Amino acid sequence: MSDVKQFTYDELNEHKTRDSLWLTIHKKVYDVTAFLDEHPGGDEVLLEEAGRDGTEAFEDVGHSDEARDMLLKMYLGELKASEFAKNTTTAANGSAQSGAPAPSPVRFLMPVMVLIAWWVYRQYFA
Ligand code: HEM
Numbered sequence: 704m705s706d707v708k709q710f711t712y713d714e715l716n717e718h719k720t721r722d723s724l725w726l727t728i729h730k731k732v733y734d735v736t737a738f739l740d741e742h743p744g745g746d747e748v749l750l751e752e753a754g755r756d757g758t759e760a761f762e763d764v765g766h767s768d769e770a771r772d773m774l775l776k777m778y779l780g781e782l783k784a785s786e787f788a789k790n791t792t793t794a795a796n797g798s799a800q801s802g803a804p805a806p807s808p809v810r811f812l813m814p815v816m817v818l819i820a821w822w823v824y825r826q827y828f829a
Pocket of ligand 1: 733764
């Protein structure tokens with residue numbers, strides 16, 4: 704059976720209200736409209752993830768297996784592969800997506816600090 708529906712973020716974005724609320728978790732698309740009033744975590748958090756990738760938000764909470772089973776009832780289809788790169792969770796500010804994150808300055812400074820400490824040590828004990 705290859706009857707699975709494929710969705711784009713444009714389509715998801717047409718369902719961002721209480722009357723029809725879709726979101727995607729782990730590249731699967733769910734209709735959570737009927738679940739809004741039942742969600743133990745409240746409706747606000749679901750509305751916030753409307754039309755975008757809620758994977759991180761969902762996983763951060765550490766949802767139970769029971770919660771994961773509930774998703775089966777809300778399943779609509781898959782997110783189109785061409786949409787995977789568009790992670791709308793953070794794209795709201797319009798910043799360009801540039802592959803790897805910038806290296807932390809602390810990681811860069813660490814070897815320099817070790818060298819300075821070694822040099823100071825030598826000044827006193829050499
Ligand atoms: C449609 C997907 C979701 C389902 C089926 C779902 C289901 C559930 C269930 C059953 C619980 C009770 C605890 C548990 O069994 O883990 C729960 C709690 C919670 N959920 Fe969700 N959830 C969904 C999405 C989200 C999202 C996107 C967020 C965003 C942050 C979220 C935030 C929370 C929070 C904060 C709690 C804890 C509530 C508390 O204990 O006070 N959930 N959810």
